[in-house]
Amino acid sequence: MGRLRVAPAGQTGRRNWLGLPAGTVRPALVADALRRAVAAGWRPEQAGAAFALPEAA
Structure with missing residues (x-):
């Protein structure tokens, strides 16, 4: 299983x-x-902690 990606969507x-x-x-x-x-x-193919994508500026 690869790494999870977490990204803010700018909405609820x-x-x-x-x-x-x-x-x-x-x-x-x-x-x-x-x-x-x-x-x-x-x-995504690498195992590890979740990758958090910061909010776009």
């Missing part, structure tokens, strides 16, 4: 306990996050 999730406005996670958002993670050094 299914467990939106605060009632904040929520958006939709679309394939383009996921693809962009994957490209940025690989560019930042994420290697």
Whole structure:
């Protein structure tokens, strides 16, 4: 099993306990996050701790 990638989506999730406005996670958002993670050094084929992709500036 490879490494897990964790990336902020800039929106609330299914467990939106605060009632904040929520958006939709679309394939383009996921693809962009994957490209940025690989560019930042994420290697999904390598075992190890979760890789946290920082919020885009």
